[in-house]
Amino acid sequence: MSFYTINSLTFSYAKTDKLFQNISFDIDVNQHIGLVGPNGCGKTSLVKLMLGILRPRGGEIYLEGSNIKDISLSDVGKKVGYVFQNPDKQLFCPTVLEQMRFSFTYGSSEPGEDIDDKINYYLKTFDLIQYKNFSPVKLSRGEKQRLALASVLSRNVKFLILDEPSTGLDILRKKELENCLMTLKQEGKGYMIISHEAKFLDKYVDQLLRLRPEGVEYV
Numbered sequence: 001m002s003f004y005t006i007n008s009l010t011f012s013y014a015k016t017d018k019l020f021q022n023i024s025f026d027i028d029v030n031q032h033i034g035l036v037g038p039n040g041c042g043k044t045s046l047v048k049l050m051l052g053i054l055r056p057r058g059g060e061i062y063l064e065g066s067n068i069k070d071i072s073l074s075d076v077g078k079k080v081g082y083v084f085q086n087p088d089k090q091l092f093c094p095t096v097l098e099q100m101r102f103s104f105t106y107g108s109s110e111p112g113e114d115i116d117d118k119i120n121y122y123l124k125t126f127d128l129i130q131y132k133n134f135s136p137v138k139l140s141r142g143e144k145q146r147l148a149l150a151s152v153l154s155r156n157v158k159f160l161i162l163d164e165p166s167t168g169l170d171i172l173r174k175k176e177l178e179n180c181l182m183t184l185k186q187e188g189k190g191y192m193i194i195s196h197e198a199k200f201l202d203k204y205v206d207q208l209l210r211l212r213p214e215g216v217e218y219v
């Protein structure tokens, strides 16, 4: 059984003008995929469908064999970690530390795991430890992006979806992101990355999925 099965998916925001129509593909839990396509083709919308945030106009999405419409958002969140394209939409806690802790409130920690150790590790990795009592609102664009990444990467999810994760990161921080992706690969965890950076994708994904209005294809 595939981790994700996308079956004949059709979606549009308005009743007319289909964004994409009858697209089908499978994703295995340990696959490393890049999702590509021009601005506005529907990549972020497809991801929101895969998380159950948006509902299809046609077709179905199965996550580990269950139709996503029958799974609560928090149960999807236990299996799939997601970094939004816009980190402002992801950061809502009063402090950086609370934002990190929030990631663990859905029971995504492992028994015996020291959550504080893990949070500190990721805050240090992404060079955010000095901001732990700051409000996320006060962080710069790149710092917000790093916090969004740190909070998702610290969780024990099986699969990650990262929507343009390298946007706004300087060279050093991009390297940290790349190290984390390497670690995820070594741990056997899968991910799907949306990016317009061909070089970045080349290094960290094994397959590219191209989204077009008439369908998707592995390229």
Ligand SMILES: Nc1ncnc2c1ncn2[C@@H]1O[C@H](COP(=O)(O)OP(=O)(O)OP(=O)(O)O)[C@@H](O)[C@H]1O
Residues within 6 Å of the ligand: 013, 019, 037, 038, 039, 040, 041, 042, 043, 044, 045, 046, 085
């Ligand atoms: N909430 C919404 N209501 C109506 N239209 C929307 C909404 N969100 C997105 N759209 C439109 O749907 C289309 C696809 O948007 P989406 O964000 O999925 O594209 P994308 O492939 O992620 O683009 P980008 O590469 O710029 O991130 C765009 O034309 C966008 O304007």
Ligand SMILES: [Mg+2]
Residues within 6 Å of the ligand: 043, 044, 045, 085, 163
């Ligand atoms: Mg997008």
